[in-house]
Amino acid sequence: MIDLSVDFGFIKLKNPVLAASGTFGYGIEFSPFIDLNKLGGFVVKGLYYSPRPGNPPQRLVETPSGLINAIGLQGIGVKKFAEDILPQLRKYQTAIIVNVCGETEEEYAKVVDFLNKEDGISLYEINISCPNVKEGGCCPAQNPESTYSVVHLVKEVSARPVITKLSPNVTDIVEIALSAQEAGSDAVSLVNTFLAMAIDVEERRPKLANILGGLSGPAIKPLALRMVYQVVKHLNIPVIGIGGIMTGQDALEFLIAGAKAVQVGTANFVDPEATVKIIQDIQRHCQFNNITKIEDIIGTLNE
Amino acid sequence: MIDLSVDFGFIKLKNPVLAASGTFGYGIEFSPFIDLNKLGGFVVKGLYYSPRPGNPPQRLVETPSGLINAIGLQGIGVKKFAEDILPQLRKYQTAIIVNVCGETEEEYAKVVDFLNKEDGISLYEINISCPNVKEGGCCPAQNPESTYSVVHLVKEVSARPVITKLSPNVTDIVEIALSAQEAGSDAVSLVNTFLAMAIDVEERRPKLANILGGLSGPAIKPLALRMVYQVVKHLNIPVIGIGGIMTGQDALEFLIAGAKAVQVGTANFVDPEATVKIIQDIQRHCQFNNITKIEDIIGTLNE
Amino acid sequence: MLKDPHALITHKEHWKDYYLFTLESPIIASQAEPGQFIMVRVSSLSCPLLRRPFSIHSVEGKNIEIFFQKSGIGTSLLSNKITGDFMDIIGPLGKGFSWSQHSKTQDIVLIGGGRGIAPLYFLSQKLHSAGTTPIIFYGGKTKDDIPLKEKFEQKGFTIYCSTDDGSFGFRGLITDCFKDQLKNLTPKQIFACGPEPMMKAISQVAVKRGIPAEFSLESVMGCGFGACWGCVKKIKTKAGSEWVKICEEGPVFSSFEIVWEEQEK
């Protein structure tokens, strides 16, 4: 028996494979395909306090080995989530993580405050890449001070451990990660999508109605892995690797680089069984290499 | 007859398609495949003042729709370039651009100063992504002040117009581009490669001897295009688009976004005729759409 | 709804750029309804990355058929598959046409433009076995773009064809051909699929004449099963109108639900 469990200190996951926010719906969309109990956990679609209409279509563009999305965080808001969705999720024996969004710092806190009362949530993941409508700028994730500020505020109200999800659109990812750690984040996850664009040459207009979107998928894996490698070296809280993971091999690259767990995103669209297959692949790799605990692989990169 | 020429003010190119530095050798490597005179121009491999040994292998890793390289700017130095290579290049009727590197600001200036005396060079492109060995850090391209400083120094000694080549590994590409413009750069080109990594899962070691390398190829096109789009909006000097261009369609995306010209990199490895085919594709597109001058396409994005 | 990675191609036919594949996929076949679709993995590599949606063109025992037009990289790769190859498919997906309530309705009209004819064959079969025989309108750019004409005729359907260039049948758009025939016909229900401008024009006629009409919409789909929120169209709901996932709530909607593109601007 191979022990695939990973211990974050504040939570123990049955295995290091999570599904990434926004690519796994509210989880239940995948129950026709896989047994959700097999996952280390899953992160639900980003939640603002209020429902959000999202962007007009076209919302997706396929690019070489990648996908640009500009969904615009369409969502049902916390109340409907708590009423309609959470009751369905409580029966699963896996970590349920809520991806917390906000247009202002206060909105992040409001979401967390509201959800604190609800059972069946294991962790919060704060998505600091939400556009800041109030200040007109991009998002807290691009600046160490605003990262600190949001994380600090959320930690103050949160009744549960908090993962901070970092944006890759920065000069120095380590600086932002350190800020999150300093502000009390219990873990960091990276990366969110890369700001991207595509143009329709015949029509001479942006392919996305929103003009810009976020790139995900295999194309970004080498960039995400580099960032995880850099962040792991400087942090003493757990790091979750995300970006272009399609196979067990991809997941193992992140684990070897030092990620305690990984999240699988775009792969879920291509193959709704991807998460479970990745877990199987990892298991097989351990078996083949006589590794009895997955934790013996984590952070074992020979430089 | 379609007029493909583009006028930068300080130079007129016969067409907007250049070959990118480090992917086109010293130009002559491609003469068995294409007529170099057909190009808008080409940028030779990055030149330091002194010869450089480069990194140990493995230097290349293929990734989904991408290539990570860690060549380490192996090169022959300016003297050998001036003696052995330049005389062979002078016969070509196309813009010859030298990609200028330096471990210190002074080295950039020394390269330019040395080359000022040599005939047959049209422009300098300063590669501000060279690792700064002296200060131990990354490179001037990640900071607006050091960008300003290098560009300013080079402009002072340069007898020729100067293009500043920007790195994409930054939070705010516009800020860096503005710095280059303020320091007197005559144009900017973007992007250089994205810092990336790949891990050999069986051996549990980085695939590249240098651990980190730069990602290029189709995978990065949506990111490069987004940056060009952003920079064009804020600069009043010409912008050259680079990143994952494989076809005429790809090149047109950059031109429509507002780039005055493009550089073709990794595509040259896959198809040594890529540049010439891209020129033909652009020509065909113009013909088909009754466009008589390529400049009528540049910056015509309907938002 | 299930994933079948081993849907065997048992038969392949093609006419210029149009392809018909017969796939052995018993469970999907047993569940499929007209207007539903499948998501097909076109490559095991990472480019093209996403699955492609195709309507279920017909069901015969444990087989389903898809009918598609080669129009890009994905369909081009698909067109190279041969009999004996396996396909990795997910289906049946979405909600189909409301055909079952129309077994008594006479003068049902099906209107297909180009590859939009695909789901209408399955629908025509179902209606036929339910006891009503729809009238078919089928338009294409040239006579090469209406390859399924004979297939419908062989089943005994009345079919009106149009081509933009007049190389066969009515010269012009299928919408005009349909409007033209309205002097003779009194349709009680319209089902249509094709390019959006075509469907919009039909919708306008239908609304004006008070004919109930349903349309199968297209959109770029990331997943096909409700997980990505990529495929939305503006649909009227109780709350007004919202971006609705057409892979889940559609792809079929009625005239009264769809907010056509130009209208929103």
Add this chain to the structure above:
Amino acid sequence: MLKDPHALITHKEHWKDYYLFTLESPIIASQAEPGQFIMVRVSSLSCPLLRRPFSIHSVEGKNIEIFFQKSGIGTSLLSNKITGDFMDIIGPLGKGFSWSQHSKTQDIVLIGGGRGIAPLYFLSQKLHSAGTTPIIFYGGKTKDDIPLKEKFEQKGFTIYCSTDDGSFGFRGLITDCFKDQLKNLTPKQIFACGPEPMMKAISQVAVKRGIPAEFSLESVMGCGFGACWGCVKKIKTKAGSEWVKICEEGPVFSSFEIVWEEQEK
């Protein structure tokens, strides 16, 4: 050196994971020398992105042959090609074996490990027609990994085979098989190609015994024609030793030029 996007596959053979393609490419055929290679585009899409290098396995009139082992995505895609398909190739590339100066040398030994046998067949043919008949050593993991054994035998060459598992011929490494035969043989020249540890071991024997030896090196190649500086190996030069592009200055180098990997550390 030229790009031939229309190299027609006129013949295909295979043994388990090993494939032999005959390609009609008259100009490349007319220029090719043993030890040179071609760069093959394995997909017209962007993944896999880079061309793959393959040694020229033989030349017959206007045809060249390549012999390869399916060992990853690229070779796997390639193995699906069929007779009548075109391949997009660049060649002949690099500098080959110094065979022409050895037309009088007797007791030439060719040593191939696994797919490393590929360039040695062409070399054996050239040497043979120049008037000297080399002795062949051919090693593989199992008897399935030495599929070209008969091909050499049919041409009348003496061939010693080894398999790691002893399923055919000498049990063990081809290097040990070769060392074992050194009691009977007095080679005047060695040409070898195979995994690097094998070549390194042979190089050490060769240097010790004063036998001139040449090796065809492998490396990850970005372009194959000198433009990317990706394919370097440490080679002794007048200036000491430097990273030399093996696609241009090699892939063939002598014992005295190569700085084998462990040595540098």
